[in-house]
Amino acid sequence: MQAEATPTPTATPVEQAWSLAETAPEQGPVAAAEGIKEAVSSKSETVGSIVDTLDGLALSLGDFRISLFDVLVVGSIIVGVIAFAWFASKLARRLVRRVTRLDGTQQLLAEKIVSIVVWAAAFFLGIDLLGIDLTALAVFSGAFGLAIGFGLQKTFGNLIAGIILLMDRSIKPGDVIAIADQAGNETFGQIRKIGIRAVSVTTRDQREYLIPNENLMINQVENWSYSSKNxxxxxxxxxxxxxxxxxxxxxxxxxxxxxxxxxxxxxxxxxxxxxxxxxxxxxxxxxxxxxxxxxxxxxxxxxxxxxxxxxxxGVEIPFPQRDLHIRSSDQLDRLLEIMDRKDAAKSK
The missing domain is CATH 3.30.70.100 (Alpha-Beta Plaits)
Known part of the structure; x- marks a missing residue:
């Protein structure tokens, strides 16, 4: 028999919930849900009865059971983790912009790396808060990795290509590059943004082209402002x-x-x-x-x-002109003679 953890009187409700969750048997998809339910019920009978009611509305399939309370806990954790990651990522980007020693390209690269790290940490934090055992996801992670290798190959390729372009500074925001449309007509545009998937290039007529990062890395690019803007x-x-x-x-x-x-x-x-x-x-x-x-x-x-x-x-700008030379012949002379006779007859 597994001993049930007793919350300490001085602990807060959240600490009691996680303490109970760590020692309580995993029931349902969220290990922390049982601990939270016990902690809330011990503080208030009214709230506890509401929690019991929500927990009673459940769907059972064999040994698998998920209740409305579990769904609310999972949703709250996901929303909280996403909000935390968004706020932390935004705060980190502001801190990077304050580093005056970095130029625009280096700041953009640092912001992207920091954002990736923050969201990755938020993902694993959410996994830990949900009480999901990563070893149980071994088969799923293998299938997910296979899906990335085939279905999301271009997406991750463009992500890595964008980071490489920013690292070697061959393409950076503000550069002017020559591009060609689908009809093959070449024009030029200025790079406005280097995103996760594509580079935004705006031409003089305000047409915006979204070019995949991978294309700019593997294909020839005419950069008018790579080493000099002249x-x-x-x-x-x-x-x-x-x-x-x-x-x-x-x-x-x-x-x-x-x-x-x-x-x-x-x-x-x-x-x-x-x-x-x-x-x-x-x-x-x-x-x-x-x-x-x-x-x-x-x-x-x-x-x-x-x-x-x-x-x-007085400098003349010429216009197209041609000199016409007509060769003389007997037939032409006869034709001219007949025309002269007709003109003479009409004048009389």
């Missing part, structure tokens, strides 16, 4: 064959330098690219250090300033 922009320009090339180059450089976002170092440069069908083609190379603010608007500003500079200095 980005070179190319602005194509064509001038007439009759224009002054030296004057046109000076005006191109002046248009680039007059833009506020264009850097003075490295300075803008102008290269002749080729002789086109209708124009002599040049490319203006200029540098910016804030690609997250857009690239097309800088190109537009340079072209607008260059438009007025070309007009003020």
């Amino acid at each position: 980005v070179r922009i190319q602005v194509p320009v064509g001038i007439s064959y009759e224009a002054d090339i030296d004057l046109a180059e000076k005006l191109m450089l002046q248009a680039a330098k007059d833009c506020d976002r264009v850097l003075s170092a490295p300075p803008p440069t102008v290269w002749m690219s080729d002789y086109g069908d209708n124009s002599v083609n040049f490319i203006i190379h200029c540098w910016i250090q804030d690609p997250e603010e857009g690239v097309g608007n800088v190109r537009s500003a340079v072209l607008k300033k260059l438009w007025w500079l070309f007009k003020e200095n």
